[in-house]
Each structure stands twice: as C-alpha cells, then as structure tokens.
Amino acid sequence: MKLGVFTVLFSDKNLEDMLDHVAAKGIEAVEIGTGGYPGDAHCKVDELLADEQKQMDFMEKITSRGLIVSALSCHSNPLHPQKKIAEEADTLFTKTVKLANKLGIPVVNTFSGCPGDHEDAIHPNWPVAPWPNDFQDILKWQWEEKIIPYWKEKAAFAESHNVKIGLELHGGFSVHTPATLLRLREACGPAIGANLDPSHMWWQGIDPVESIKILGRENAIHHFHAKDTIIDQPNVNRNGLIDMTSYSDMQNRAWYFRTVGFGHDSKEWIDMLSTLRLYGYDYVVSIEHEDGLMSIDEGFTKAVSTLKPIMVKESVGDMWWA
Template sequence: MKLGVFTPLFNDLSFEEMLDQVAAKGLETVEIGTGASPGDAHLKIDTLLASSDARKEYLQKVADRGLSISALSAHGNPISPDKVQAQAHDELLRKTIKLASLMKVPVVNGFSGVGGGNATDTHVNWPVIPWPTEYADAYHYQWDQILIPYWKDINQEAGAAGVKIGIEMHGGFLAHTPATMLRLRSEAGDNIGCNFDPSHMWWQGIDPVAAIKILGKAGAINHFHAKDTYLDQDNINMYGLTDMQPYQDVASRAWTFRSVGEGHPMSEWSQMLAQLRIYGYDYVLSIEHEDPIMSVDEGLDRAITNLKSVLMRDQPQEMWWA
C-alpha cells in the first residue's frame, strides 16, 4: 500500500508548492481535484485537455518529486434538480474521465449525486426513511428514473476510457451505504465502485471493518480516503446521528471529522488495512484532512505518523508453517 493525500487542504498553495509540501512529508501520491467541491486550484482541466505538451509538463512535475497521481476527483452533484449545476457537474465528470484516461490515472472519484423528489422539484431530496410514503416515492423516482440511467451511461464512458469510478459514500447522496453502493454497481456496471471513506461509515452507525468485507467481496473498492470521525455519545443522546448543527459547532455536535487516530484507535485502523489487503485492495490510502481543531500541518502530520504505524508495504511471504 502507498500513502498519499487529497490536496484541497493545500488549495492556498500553487501546484508546485503543493507538490513540494507533499514530497517533503514523505508521501507517495496525490489525489487532485478538478473542480466542483474540491476546487481546481491545482489542475485546470480545459488547459490540460487541450494540450498534450501541457499534460506531459504537468505529469513531469509530479514525477520529478517522486510522486504519482492516485486519482482525479470531481466531487459534485451531476443529477441535481438545479439544471445549471447538474450540467456543469456532469460536464466536469466527463472531462475528468477523459483527462484521467489521457494521463493514465486509474481512478476518478466523486459523489453519486442526489436529485429532487419528483420531476418538478427544484431542491434536492435525500430520502432515508420509507414513511410517510412520499419519501418512498421520492426514493424510487430518483433511483429508477435519474440515478441508475445516469450512472449506466457514465459506467460505459469510464469503461471505454479504461478508468474506474470511486463513489464516495457520503451522507446527503443516494449511494451512501454498502447496500446502496452495491445496488448502484449492480444496476450501472462494474466500472462503478467506491472511494471508501470510513469517516462516513462511523457517523451512520456502520462498522467500517465489516463494510470493507462486504464491499471487498464484491470487488467494489477502487480508492480509499483516510479520515476519522469522533462520536460524542452525550451529544448523540441529544441530537442523534443526523445532526444538522454546523460543523463549526464542535462542542455540541454529535460527531466531528478528525485526523486519523483521533476518533478511533489505531488498532481499528489496522484491522481495516488488513481487510483491504485480504479482499484485494493494495493501492493507496489518501489522507483527507478535515479536522476542525487541528492545523493543516499538525493534522496531516498526525495522520501520516499514525498510518505509517499500521501500513503494510511488503507483500506477504509464502506460509512455511501451513
């Protein structure tokens, strides 16, 4: 396995400055946003699509620092009921797939998206309970008429480009659990898998070790985000896990994103990495820093130190004892 970082935490730095920082911290890969939620501070997609020379120069700057690109990330909502947003995010995703193919980046990450509750809805509707039955109606409408047809098309496009899709199972979007992820993959195609982020499993009450087994058996893990979540049981008793308080309200929130090892013990992270390897994922752990009480440098350094303590780099040897 390799250790890398999702680079929006360095969006205030130039591309070259970001690469220098990443290399200086001893990391091996970068996951780079192409627009939408991660921003495009480190990659101008139209410029790179238009010029093979620009792509070669870009990749050379990465290689000169001993790095590689683990994924390109276009986290947006391509099925939004806001047609302007949907078109922009759909175009970005398709451009990102094309660029990944041209630059031989194996994975494009993003969200499944979430639509409106019906054909005339102008706001997103995230149905997560079957009653009142209007929620069930919204659920079936979105899955059958919007989500599955859209991702069938993307699956074909990604397959033709030789690129895998990593859907981040994030709350607020339709594919947010192992079950919904596997349904999307089953309906849309095998180029669709997940960008597994345990932080989103914990706050939904899902054991990420078990989730890795479920998704790993299906060959559905294409990328991995390393981020932790702290669960505050006292606040959970007050607000529940579907806590609408702003992320900044750390003292009262039910859960908060933390740097690796600051929400759950490293023994649990070690179990996750073991299951990743057992089920065939031996690629990149891409650190995502979203810790509200630690600086970028301290939070990233803590994650690096903690992950290095459980990272398996060598391949296992033949079992001489068996």
C-alpha cells in the first residue's frame, strides 16, 4: 500500500509547491481535484485535455518527485434535478474520465449524486425512512428512472477508457452505504466501486472493518480515504445521527470529523488496513483532512504520523511457517 493525500487541502499552493510539501512529509501518492466541490487548483482539465505536452509536463512534475496519482476527483451531483447543475457535473465527470485515460490514472472519484422526487423537482430528495410509504415511492422512482440509467451509461463509458469509478459513500447522496453501492454495481457493472471513507461509516453506525469485508468480497473497493470521526453521545441522544446542526457548531453536533487518530486509535486503523489487505486491496490510503479543531498542516502532519508507522508495505510471499 501507498500513503497518499487528497491535495484539495493545499489549494492555496501551486502544483509544484504542493508536491514538494507533501513529498517532504513522506507521501507517496496524490489524489487531485479536477473541479466540482474539490475545486481544480492543481489540475485544469480543459487545458490538459487540449495539449499533450502539458499532459506530459503535468505528470513529469509528479513522477519526478517519486509520486503517483491515485485518482482524479470531481465530486459533485450529476443527478441534481436542476439541469444546469447536473449538466455541469456530468460534463466535468466525462472530461475527468477522458483525462484520467490519457494520463494513465486508473480511478476517478466522485459522488453518486441524488435526484429530486419527480421530473420537475428543484432540490435533491434524500429519503432516509421507509415509512410513510411516499418515501419508498420516491426511492423506487429515483433508482429506476435516474440513478441506474445514468450510472449504467457512465460505467460503460469509464470501462471503455480503462478507468474505474470510485463513488464516495456519503450522506445526502443516493449511494451512501455498502448495500447501496453494491446495488448500483450489480445493475451497472464492475467499473462501479467505492471510494471508501471510514469517517462516513462511523457516523452512520456502520463498522468500517465490516464495510471493508462486505465490499472487499465483491472486489468493490477502488480507492480508500483516511479521515476520522468522533461521536458525541450526549448530542446523539438529543439530535440523533442524522444531525442537521452546522459543521461549524461542533459543541452541539452529534458527530464531527477529526484527523486520523483523533477519533479512533491506531489499533482501529491497523484493523482497517489489515482487513483491506486481507480482502485484496493493495493500493492507496489517501488522507482527507476536515478537522475543525486544528490547522490544515497540523492535521495533515498528525495523520501522516499516525498512518506511516502502520502501513503494510511488503507482500507476504511464501508462508514459511505453514
């Protein structure tokens, strides 16, 4: 496995300075945003698609520092009921897949998106209760009319470009659990997989190790984020886990994000890394830092110091003891 970082953290730095900074910390891989929610500070898709020399220069800057690109990321909502928003997200995803193909990058990360509840909706509708039955009707319509048709087409497109799609299992989007990811994968094919982020498992009450087993059995983990979460039980008792309290109001939230090691200890991260390896994932663990209690650089540095000693680097070879 390689230790990586989602470079949106360092959008204030230019590409070269960012690469120097993360390489100096011992990072081996970078996940780079191409637009959407992550922004495009380090990767201008249109410029690179139009110029092969710029593509070569871009990759040389990365590889010359001993780094790889684990994924291009364009998190957004391509199923948004407002056509302009959906079309912008769809265009960005399509361009990102094309660029990943040209650069030899195997994964594009994004969100599944979330539709509205009918054709003339204005806002996404994320059903989270099976009753009253209206919610079941909405969910059925979303999956049959929007989610599966869209991603079936995109999975075929990605596969034709030798790219895998890593969908981040994130609240507010239609694919947010192992079950919903596997439902989409079954309908659309193996190009669809997870960009698995344990922080979003914890707050949904899902054991990340078990989520790795569920998805790993189906070879459905295409990328892995490293971000932590803390559960504030007294606030859970008041708000529940589906908590609409602002992220900035951390004292009153049921849960909030922490840097790696500050929500769960090293043993839990060791268990996750071991289970990833057990189920055949031998790729990148990409640090994502959204900790409201410490600066970007401090949170990033602490995540590196937690993960670096426990990364498993070498293959077993023969079992000499058996």
